[in-house]
Amino acid sequence: MPTISRNLVVPLGSKVMQGKFTKGASQGTSLQELSELPAFHVLPHPLPRTPMIEVAHLTKCFGPITAVRDLSFRVRAGEVVGILGPNGAGKTTTMRVLTCYLPATSGEVKVGGFDAVEHSLEVRRRIGYLPENAPLYGDMTVRDYLRFMARVRRLAARLIERRIQEMTAVCGLQAVLGRVIGELSKGYRQRVGLAQALIHEPQILILDEPTSGLDPNQIAEIRQLIKTLGRERTVILCTHILPEVSMTCDRILILSNGGLVAQGTTEELSRQAAGDAVYHLTLRPPQGLPAEGDGRHAALGEVRAKLEAMPGIRRPECLETIDGGRARFRVSADAARDLGEELFRLAVENGWTLSELRREAVSLEEVFSRLTTREK
Amino acid sequence: MKNILLITAKEFQSYFNSSIAYIFMTVFLVLTHWLFFRGFFLFNQATLRPFFALLPWVFLFFVPAITMRLWAEERKLGTMEVLMTLPLKDYEVVLGKFFAAYGLLILTVVLSFPLVIVVATFGDPDSGQLWGGFLGAILLGGAYLSLGLFVSSLSENQIVAFILGVALSFLLLILGESFVLLAAPGWVAPLLEYLGLHTHFESIGRGVLDSRDVIYYLSVMVFFLFLNVRSVESRKWK
Numbered sequence: 001m002p003t004i005s006r007n008l009v010v011p012l013g014s015k016v017m018q019g020k021f022t023k024g025a026s027q028g029t030s031l032q033e034l035s036e037l038p039a040f041h042v043l044p045h046p047l048p049r050t051p052m053i054e055v056a057h058l059t060k061c062f063g064p065i066t067a068v069r070d071l072s073f074r075v076r077a078g079e080v081v082g083i084l085g086p087n088g089a090g091k092t093t094t095m096r097v098l099t100c101y102l103p104a105t106s107g108e109v110k111v112g113g114f115d116a117v118e119h120s121l122e123v124r125r126r127i128g129y130l131p132e133n134a135p136l137y138g139d140m141t142v143r144d145y146l147r148f149m150a151r152v153r154r155l156a157a158r159l160i161e162r163r164i165q166e167m168t169a170v171c172g173l174q175a176v177l178g179r180v181i182g183e184l185s186k187g188y189r190q191r192v193g194l195a196q197a198l199i200h201e202p203q204i205l206i207l208d209e210p211t212s213g214l215d216p217n218q219i220a221e222i223r224q225l226i227k228t229l230g231r232e233r234t235v236i237l238c239t240h241i242l243p244e245v246s247m248t249c250d251r252i253l254i255l256s257n258g259g260l261v262a263q264g265t266t267e268e269l270s271r272q273a274a275g276d277a278v279y280h281l282t283l284r285p286p287q288g289l290p291a292e293g294d295g296r297h298a299a300l301g302e303v304r305a306k307l308e309a310m311p312g313i314r315r316p317e318c319l320e321t322i323d324g325g326r327a328r329f330r331v332s333a334d335a336a337r338d339l340g341e342e343l344f345r346l347a348v349e350n351g352w353t354l355s356e357l358r359r360e361a362v363s364l365e366e367v368f369s370r371l372t373t374r375e376k
Numbered sequence: 377m378k379n380i381l382l383i384t385a386k387e388f389q390s391y392f393n394s395s396i397a398y399i400f401m402t403v404f405l406v407l408t409h410w411l412f413f414r415g416f417f418l419f420n421q422a423t424l425r426p427f428f429a430l431l432p433w434v435f436l437f438f439v440p441a442i443t444m445r446l447w448a449e450e451r452k453l454g455t456m457e458v459l460m461t462l463p464l465k466d467y468e469v470v471l472g473k474f475f476a477a478y479g480l481l482i483l484t485v486v487l488s489f490p491l492v493i494v495v496a497t498f499g500d501p502d503s504g505q506l507w508g509g510f511l512g513a514i515l516l517g518g519a520y521l522s523l524g525l526f527v528s529s530l531s532e533n534q535i536v537a538f539i540l541g542v543a544l545s546f547l548l549l550i551l552g553e554s555f556v557l558l559a560a561p562g563w564v565a566p567l568l569e570y571l572g573l574h575t576h577f578e579s580i581g582r583g584v585l586d587s588r589d590v591i592y593y594l595s596v597m598v599f600f601l602f603l604n605v606r607s608v609e610s611r612k613w614k
Binding site: 096099100101102103121124125127129131132133135136137138139140144148149151152153154180196 | 390
């Protein structure tokens with residue numbers, strides 16, 4: 001069952017609020033300009049610690065298929081939350097419910113204090129949304145498209161051109177501003193999609209796989225951008241790229257089969273999922289491993305037996321043999337004890353030449369696969 | 377209102393960006409002018425009636441061609457997800473798209489106005505019939521457009537939207553024709569006669585502007601636009 005770590009997010013919330021206020025001062029624009037916009041545009045600033053997004057017992061069915069089952073979570077103002085899950089876990093459906101594209105079959109979704117069904121327009125005003133694959137109008141130029149989106153978002157006319165310039169700079173679109181979107185590469189399209197989602201300075205940013213189709217440099221740029229944005233606003237990042245989440249997100253929600261299976265920071269999740277510690281060691285017996293035949297087999301068996309005899313060690317396993325008469329072994333041990341020294345001593349006693357000895361940290365990948373491949 | 381205009385402007389611009397507008401107008405004007413002038417000098421009558429008589433049949437294929445992409449493409453590209461999560465009401469988007477297509481159609485009809493000058497130089501056409509003909513064409517076009525737009529929202533395939541649009545428009549067009557009326561049981565005949573697109577088009581084309589005909593066309597448009605709003609909403613019913 002998921003553990004909810006509420007204390008975790010409080011300091012983040014307060015950090016973000018500071019960011020919000022200093023932002024207006026440093027840029028000298030946003031807050032002031034906001035107050036000059038039509039009345040419905042003066043969006044109340046969220047109080048610190050108020051949940052920006054509240055999802056309670058959300059269930060979404062498509063006919064006989066249940067895409068999301070009794071999902072509940074909260075996101076506080078200024079948090080960057082990653083939603084992880086294998087394909088078909090219900091990530092995109094959750095995004096669609098949050099953005100008011102689809103209504104929930106049952107359960108309640110509140111964004112910025114507004115109900116997603118009853119006050120759908122208010123919710124949509126507060127959200128910037130980049131759906132999967134960044135769908136865009138191919139026959140418009142980048143500039144026309146951004147201008148159109150800014151107008152629909154009811155940005156004041158004199159702000160529009162400046163915001164387009166800012167977004168162009170932030171998303172690196174200078175070179176393609178006058179080009180037709182249909183001719184752009186995937187990377188540029190993704191960035192146009194991001195610029196579109198940001199143009200009205202939304203309080204909440206919902207990004208569905210924002211780095212898909214980008215090259216490694218662009219991925220790094222976009223991740224950095226998301227991190228920067230996360231100082232000022234609430235970001236929900238939906239992805240199945242694990243390092244992305246651990247790099248950019250304050251908190252991670254893991255979905256599987258439409259339900260929440262875990263949530264917390266990367267470290268918390270690793271700790272939660274960690275069962276055994278795993279050691280890798282590469283060693284060379286005193287005479288080296290015989291090239292082939294029974295001798296080699298016996299030599300490996302001998303090493304394995306010695307490892308197995310050591311207290312606290314389980315399941316020694318030879319992974320491969322390497323040139324120079326060496327072999328790589330993997331052993332499992334209790335996570336609580338550090339067996340590094342003892343393994344080293346064992347090697348010295350037996351005259352093994354160690355060329356590698358490391359303890360494997362439980363990666364997010366493993367946490368993920370353990371959590372999402374559990375029995376359904 | 378502002379939202380509707382924004383969508384209209386964007387869709388209208390998009391017809392010209394993708395050069396659909398130029399192709400549409402050129403082919404439409406060349407085709408109708410050729411069909412008209414083929415008989416014009418033969419009959420030797422200074423009237424545009426043959427031109428207007430062509431329109432219900434030419435529109436049948438041309439109007440679904442400008443509506444087919446309006447929703448189908450949004451669905452295919454996935455842009456619908458962005459569009460429908462913008463702070464816009466569903467009916468604003470539907471009307472915006474409708475007016476954009478209507479704008480293109482009216483522009484095209486207006487561009488055939490030089491025909492009036494040609495006819496007027498050869499004789500003295502009945503001005504009531506002329507205005508009636510143009511108004512009838514615009515109203516009939518609007519009815520086709522609303523139907524085509526609705527059909528486009530049912531499929532993500534533009535070809536399907538086009539063919540379905542032509543088929544349904546055709547059905548609605550011939551509903552009031554005499555051979556349909558003869559085949560129908562006696563009590564439905566007046567109803568069918570009222571529902572047929574063509575009957576009203578002819579009555580306006582005679583130069584008699586009857587409010588019933590105008591109301592009929594407006595109701596057809598409202599009806600299909602309403603269905604369109606519902607079909608856009610229908611993603612939420614599943």
